[in-house]
Every structure is written in structure tokens, then in C-alpha cells.
Amino acid sequence: MTLPAPLTGVIPPVCTPLTPEREVDVPSLLRLVDHLVAGGVHGLFVLGTSSEAAYLTDRQRRVVVESVTGHVAGQLPVLAGVIDMTTPRVLEHVAAVTSAGADGVVATAPFYTSTHPSEIARHYRLIAGASPVPVVAYDLPASVHTKLPADLVLDLAASGTLAGLKDSSGDLASFRGVVMGARARSDIAGFSVLTGSEVVTDASLALGADGAVPGLANVDPEGYVRLDALCRAGDWERARAEQERLCSLFGMVTVGDPTRMGGSSSALGAFKAALRLRGVIDCPVTAEPQVPLSPEEVERVGKYLAAAGLL
Template identity: 55%
Template sequence: MPTSAQKLSGVVPPFVTPLTPEYDVDTASLARLVEHQLTGGVRGVFVLGTSGEGTFLTDEQRQTVLETVVSEVAGQVPVLAGAIDTSTARAGAHISAALKAGVDAIVATAPFYAATHPAEIERHFTRLASVAEDTPIYAYDIPSRIGGTKLPSAVMIELGRQGILAGVKDSSGQDTSLRKLVLDRTDAGLDGFAIMTGSELTVDCALDFGVDGVVPGLGNVDPAGYVRIFDAVAAGDRELARREQDRLFRLFEIVEVADRSRMGASSAALGAFKVALFLLGVIACPLTAYPSIPLDDAEISRIGGLLERAGLR
């Protein structure tokens, strides 16, 4: 497990994966996204997660993302890579590929499609740790995407105690269970075990009750805003933290712009993030991975208006 000096903290956005009109990885746009994030003051980057559409990409595309980001970041901040798949063997293969590219840490869900028992989740992460060797692994708690499986706090804490997990990215949306995890960590004396929230909307509150940082999809668009929240909470300026959180709460309304009667929630949310980055000149094309449906011109215009309201244009 990382020492306390190495513990993950701060703002670590989960990168989108820019695509060309032909659905190839747009490496030039990806390089600009890295620059956008580093300029915003992030303390790490996370590729090939939910926002990165990692499960939609081919192995070759995944490797392109990994190699491009590791090269562009050039050691300035840690690079975390998703190892998200239906089985331990498949996730392990993703870990091997990520290590080959030179990433600094792995983020892995429990297996999905087949239902899993807590004992099987523990076996899964233990095997992945043996594949990763000395590279830290963070558990990714996102029940909505893995068949409703919630990672039990007791299992996470025990795996942290054994040095198998370096921490948890909690995207469960369940603030009570997140707070319990923070308390359980304290009771276990696991000071080096990082707890990160995946929520865009309650970052100020979560930081206040003890999480170490945030992995916000909206951070693709406005990383500096989330950095201001983190810095304000660290400085004890709760009023500033709340103002920034309120502004970003309103900016998050971009995910509600797309017509849900013609596309799914993922297309609407990831499409909104990509459209915003397109309008800001960070990426060249706002397409999401096939078969996701792109936003239309009217929806793109509305997102432009929300960016202006948030002071980003």
C-alpha cells in the first residue's frame, strides 16, 4: 500500500476519450485534454473508466489512450487506468497492458454480468493485486454499472488492511455508505487508505466529512472549479467551497439537456461532457462511442449557454 505521503488525494478527473468522426482515438485532442487538466491544477488523471468509455473501446484503442496519456503527462501527476471487465482474467489482462504502458495505479470494479458474493469479490481483488505486483489498486464502487453489486465496506477495509487495496473510488451515490467507509477507515487505523468520491454534486460536503478527493466526470470540463473546492475546504473556507460547488451544481445541468426519449443516459451525460469540451476548443469532435447517439445542434447550443452561465465562455 502507498505510504501516507503517496496517498491519492485532490482532484483526479476521469478522462473522456476523444474520438474522430471515424470513431478512432483522437490523440491530438487527448493531448489537449491532458494540458487542460494539468493547467487546471489536478493531482492525477484517470483513463478508461466510465467517462472514458473504456468498456466500449478495442484493446488497440485502449492501448493508444494509455500510451498517449502517459507520454503527455510525463510524470507530472499519477496516471490511473481502469481495469473494468466481466471477469478476473479479463481485468488482469487489462492490468498487464496498462503496466506495459507505464501507468502509476489501477482502478478496478468487481466482476460483473455474473452475480458475485463478497468472498468472490475479495478473491477477485486479491488475484488482481498479484498481477499488479507493486502497482497500487483502487476499488471502483459503482453499483449502477455492475449489476447493482455494492462493494461492502468490511471487505474494502480488510483488503486495505492486507495491503491489497490502496483505496476506493466511491461512485455509488450513497453518501451514508461513503461516510461509514470513512469512519470504518478511522476505526481500522488505515491512514494511508485513500477514499475518493465520484460525485460531482456533493464534493464540498464529502471533503468536509473526511474523503481525500474527488474523481468528477464534470472535471473534464472545469477541473479548476473542483480544485478551488478542494483548496477552499483545505483552507477552512467553507463559504468559497459552497459557492464553487453551487456553480458546478448548475453547470452539471448540461447532462440534462439531451432528449432522453431518443438516447440513453450515458449518451446524454458523456455526450454533454464531450460537447462542452468541443465548444471550449479542447477536443475536435464530440462523438461518443458507437452505438451512442450524438447530441443535435439545438442541444449543443443549449450546452453553450450553460457554459456561458458558468463563466467558462
């Protein structure tokens, strides 16, 4: 399907369920997609951070995109991450995911090597030149060690290189600069500005964001869809209450013991444990070398779900 311009609403970064042998669990993945669609989401983003894209082989990435696009069959737009270190590698992913049916691609700045803003701009122009579908920039400085400058993003939007921005920088001031710039510039139209934050979704929408890409929406899609609707209706008091409920639920990402695992193991392990507890997926394992949650930590995830009214 054609990607809406701008893309709006709740677009979850879809988790990738795995089998105990760490292969893509396609039946669980499709149940997760059905769970999200039933929750009222407005699009899907596969092969993002919450999808464990960095841990998946190229073969597994293709299985994910083909499975989801085939199952959705045009009901919702499907964005696919093409995250990799350098432009030539990203271009290979673009060819793979678009041939598998993705409606848009999502790319970070190059990483591993140090890059200049002019090189980042060239990176996105080369991607857009090779992609048959719209390109969304992914601002993820915690992982790629480069913050996308607002003026660079806006100039690339004006030139038609970028169709949108998914901002996971945590820098609300910079995010506001992009929102304001996109609104003020007459040479920018249809550009989507999306927040990747679970905990300031209401604030981002109040600033003028077009939508949200929260990992926690895998667990509670209805909650984020409800929050989005309340914000668009201007019911800020109820929106704040819903956001605060979701903030409390997001506490599940801290259940992992930091003396034996990293934040990714804890957060993604919690999301998958929650999906297993909710009966959506069969197995909560995360990709290697992430460390699994203990039974006690999984029990704590259940308590977060119960407190949020999800069990």
C-alpha cells in the first residue's frame, strides 16, 4: 500500500518472537501482529530495536518482513528497518525488504566509523535514490553515537529525501525543533514526525508530533491507541492519566538484575515475557548473547501486568 503522508498514530516496533533454537517463530509473530491490529494500531514497524534487528541474520530479517507483509495484506502500512553500519550494506537491506513488500524503510545514520553531517546527508540521499518506497530517518544516538541535527533532517525533508523521522534520542527540545521547523517551512509537506518514547508520548503529541513508535505498545497496544485518541481530542487530563498508567507499566523494563545483564536483555526480555504471559507468543527467549530473565524476574513482569489491568 502507499505510505500515508504524513503517517500518523501508533506504529509499534514489532517484537520478533523466537523459538527455543533462536529461529523466527512465525506463528507467534503472526499472532502478535493480530494482537496489534486488534488493538487498533495504525501501522507496523518491523526490524527495529524492539524487533532485535541487530541480532537477526539477513535470512531471518527477510522471513520477518515477508511473513508480516503477507499476513497484513495491505490492511496497514508496514515499515521495515534497514539498519546497518554503512550505505552499501543498507542498500542491500533496502532491496531485500522492499522486494518482500515493505511500504517504507527506516534507516539510522551510519555507525561504527565516525561520520560528518555531510556524509550522513549523502547516506540518506543514496538510500532515497535507491529505494522505491519512502525513507524514514531513525534518530538513535544511544546506539549509533550520532545525533541527527534538526536542520539536516529538515533540509532532507524539504528535498524529498526523507518522508519522516522516528526520534528515539530522548532530546525533547531537539524533537520540538523538528516539529516546529516542519510546520513552519513552506517547502516541507507531508513529513511525519514520530516519537519513539514510551513515557512522553502525550508531551510529544502536545508538541505536534504526528504519532508514536513505542516498544511497550507490543504489550498494551490498546493503551497507546487510547492515549493517541485522547491527545487528538484535546482531553489532556485523561491523556495524562493514561500516560501515567503506561509509565508505571513501563517499569517492567527494569526487572533484570543489572549485575548480570544489560538494559536490552532486561527490557526486551520483559516485553517478551509479558507477551508470553498474555498468551500472545509461545516462547519469551531473546536472541544471543542476551541474558534471559530468571523465573523471579518473570514473576515481577506479571505483577506489572496485573497492576495495569492486563492480566
